[in-house]
Amino acid sequence: MDLKTGLVGSSSSISRELDLVIAGGGPAALAAALYAARYDIDHIVLESYQPGGQAALTAVIENYPGIKTITGGDIVATMKEQAESWGAVFDMSSLISADPFGDRIQIKADSSTYMTRNLIIATGAAPAKLGVPGEDKFYGRGVSYCATCDAPFFRDARVLVVGGGDSAVKEALHLSEFVSELVLIHRRDKFRAEPYLAQKLLSCGNCSVLWNTTLKEIKGDEGVEGAVLNTPEGEREMKFDGIFMYVGRKPATEPFSNLIELNDNGTVRTHNIVHTSRENVFAAGDVTDNDLRQIVTAVSDGARAASAVFDLLQ
Amino acid sequence: MAVKHIKGNEIEGAASATEKLSLIDFSAAWCGPCKMLTPVLDKVSDDLDDKVSFYHLDVDESPDASSKFGIRGVPTMIVFHKGEEIDRMVGFRDRNALQTQLKNLADSKLV
Numbered sequence: 001m002d003l004k005t006g007l008v009g010s011s012s013s014i015s016r017e018l019d020l021v022i023a024g025g026g027p028a029a030l031a032a033a034l035y036a037a038r039y040d041i042d043h044i045v046l047e048s049y050q051p052g053g054q055a056a057l058t059a060v061i062e063n064y065p066g067i068k069t070i071t072g073g074d075i076v077a078t079m080k081e082q083a084e085s086w087g088a089v090f091d092m093s094s095l096i097s098a099d100p101f102g103d104r105i106q107i108k109a110d111s112s113t114y115m116t117r118n119l120i121i122a123t124g125a126a127p128a129k130l131g132v133p134g135e136d137k138f139y140g141r142g143v144s145y146c147a148t149c150d151a152p153f154f155r156d157a158r159v160l161v162v163g164g165g166d167s168a169v170k171e172a173l174h175l176s177e178f179v180s181e182l183v184l185i186h187r188r189d190k191f192r193a194e195p196y197l198a199q200k201l202l203s204c205g206n207c208s209v210l211w212n213t214t215l216k217e218i219k220g221d222e223g224v225e226g227a228v229l230n231t232p233e234g235e236r237e238m239k240f241d242g243i244f245m246y247v248g249r250k251p252a253t254e255p256f257s258n259l260i261e262l263n264d265n266g267t268v269r270t271h272n273i274v275h276t277s278r279e280n281v282f283a284a285g286d287v288t289d290n291d292l293r294q295i296v297t298a299v300s301d302g303a304r305a306a307s308a309v310f311d312l313l314q
Numbered sequence: 315m316a317v318k319h320i321k322g323n324e325i326e327g328a329a330s331a332t333e334k335l336s337l338i339d340f341s342a343a344w345c346g347p348c349k350m351l352t353p354v355l356d357k358v359s360d361d362l363d364d365k366v367s368f369y370h371l372d373v374d375e376s377p378d379a380s381s382k383f384g385i386r387g388v389p390t391m392i393v394f395h396k397g398e399e400i401d402r403m404v405g406f407r408d409r410n411a412l413q414t415q416l417k418n419l420a421d422s423k424l425v
Contacts (some may be wrong), residue, residue, distance in 0.1 A: 025350075048408035056346035073346035092357060094410030110410040140387045140404030149345045150387040153380075223384060241387065 015113040018042050020309050021105070023095050023255075024122030026053015027295045028285025030079040031302030032120045033088035039310040045083075046109055048094040053078040053124040054249070054286060055295050058167075059148040059174040064295055071146065075295065095123075098259050105259065105281065118280045118309045121256055121268060122302060125249035125286040125293075130162065134218030135245075142224025142242045147171035151178045153243045160185065160227055162215050163246030169193035170203050171246060176204050183238070185213040185229060218243055251287045263289050274305040282308055317355050317368040322379030328369045330397030332424045335420055340380060341389040342373050346405040348389045358412050365420040366393075394421045 022032045025047030036043045055061070058072030067075070080095030084090070093109035098119060100106075107114040127145035129135055135143055143149040151174055159179050161172040170193070176182050184201065189211045191198040201207055210231060217228040219237070226239045251266045261269040261277035267284035268276055273290065276283050284301030286293045317339070320328050329336050339355055352370075359368040366374035373380040373388060383392060393401040393416070401419055403412075 048410065052346055052350055056350065071346075075351060076346075077349075092353065092409055094408045096410070110413075141384060141389055142386050144387050146347070146387070146405075149342075149347060149389075152342070152344075152374075153386045153388075223386060275368065 003274045008039055015115055016032065016044075018044055018114055018116045019313055020044075020118045020120065020306075021046060021107050021114050022122060022311045023107075024096075024124055024285070024287070025119075026122065026124045026285060026298065027055050027076060027079060027300040028053070028124070028298035028305075029120070029122035029285075030076065030083050030088075031299035032122060032306045033083040033090075033302075034079070034286055035076045035085055035306035036309065037083060037086040037088040039306060041306070041309060041313065043089060045088060045090045046093055046095045046107070046115065047090050048092055053298075055298075057146045057148055059151075059171070061295060079299075094271060095255055097255050100259060100278075103280070117293065118282070118312060119259075120282045120284055120302070120309065121253070121260075121276075121287055122284040122298075122305075123252035123287050125251045127245065128248040128250045130215060130247050132215050132217055134220065134224075136139040138218055138220055138224045138243075140222065140224065142240075144217065144242065144244050145246070147175045147244050150242075150244075151175050154179050156180045157241035158239060159183075159244060160215070160238070160240045161241040161244045161246065163189060164190075165192045165246065165248075166194060166197060166245035169197040172201055172207065173197070173204065175244065176201075176207050179242075180206060182207045183210060183240075184208070185210045185215065187214050217242070249286060249293075253287060256281075265289075274301050274308060280309075280312060317352075317359050317370050320369045320371055322371070322376030322382075324369075325371070325379055325383075328367070329394035329416050332367060333396075333424070334364075335400075335416065335423060336369065336373050336394045337366055337391055337416065338369045338371055338394070339389055339391050340383070340385045345388045351389050351406055354407065354409050354412060357409050358416065361409075361413055362416055362420070365424060366416050378406070393419055395419075 020041050020043035022045045032292045033045045055072045094109040096108045106117050158181045160183040181198045213231045219226040229236045267289040274282045282305035284305045285298035391403045
């Protein structure tokens with residue numbers, strides 16, 4: 001082993017020994033990185049899985065205590081800067097697999113292999129697809145999962161938003177500032193979003209809500225031109241220039257299926273908030289089965305996970 | 315090789331400048347995933363210097379070009395070969411995914 005770099009093996013199969021690998025790049029991973037650096041744990045953050053996480057796709061964050069209002073991009077950029085200032089180490093490599101190797105874990109990334117005593121999984125979740133005809137065909141041509149990224153392309157347009165949770169309503173409110181008309185459809189008869197957001201949407205001048213309604217098909221030629229909706233009164237075709245989907249999230253846990261127990265929906269099965277079925281593997285943020293998925297809970301998970309690793313290393 | 319910044323009127327030239335593939339990244343300063351993609355493109359442009367030329371276009375600086383290419387979301391990366399669009403990727407890609415996709419395209423198009 002090269003004592004200076006900690007690298008072992010030949011140059012073609014470099015393996016580095018570490019006390020901790022943090023997989024992910026969103027708030028949970030960044031908080032874990034900050035705490036790991038401050039605990040002086042020998043670590044690396046494999047951030048290629050969704051750098052910035054879902055938070056970076058959020059237009060405005062108003063419920064992070066201590067900060068009245070901030071954009072998602074700014075809050076994660078500041079978190080990363082803060083972690084780096086304490087010595088957090090980042091690697092842009094993609095995590096390919098994670099397998100048990102004795103009492104350690106072998107992490108294969110595209111550029112190197114890491115042998116680590118502990119792992120924090122904070123790979124987050126990607127927007128789920130609805131799976132309706134036209135969804136894939138028109139992705140980037142009118143179908144979007146990120147109003148923060150794409151709203152300016154729909155100035156004075158007529159758009160459809162699908163979903164009824166916090167993300168759907170928050171992003172619909174952001175979109176409403178750009179579009180001429182916004183229709184939100186929700187499969188239930190009331191919002192799951194927090195009442196403050198729901199009320200704001202219901203009083204938005206250019207927004208309307210269709211309850212108990214689902215999306216059946218997206219129509220168009222080169223781009224989105226309309227949608228077929230299933231309403232309580234029957235099938236209805238409406239014209240839209242864009243369709244924004246917020247129908248849940250798919251946890252990024254595929255590389256870890258050989259390592260720890262996952263739930264049927266793909267989330268990491270946790271106990272005591274961040275502990276998994278393996279003693280030296282922890283999970284934090286949206287990738288877990290914890291019920292509240294917010295930035296404030298993600299950073300709490302990240303801090304707890306790093307602290308648990310510190311305790312194990314003593 | 316670094317990613318070269320271009321404007322709308324330079325797209326045609328960039329798309330057909332060499333025998334290599336050309337990737338044009340349509341992005342915006344206000345877009346989070348675009349910011350995250352920037353260091354990835356820097357790395358991949360070094361990795362695939364012999365196969366792909368990399369360009370960046372700001373959709374706010376060149377709105378007509380974005381409209382001409384039907385851009386309705388950012389980041390959108392369009393890959394050209396000899397001036398013809400051969401692939402389009404919407405959203406963030408990590409280094410491995412982008413490199414693999416571009417290598418496959420290069421293998422199928424470059425002799």
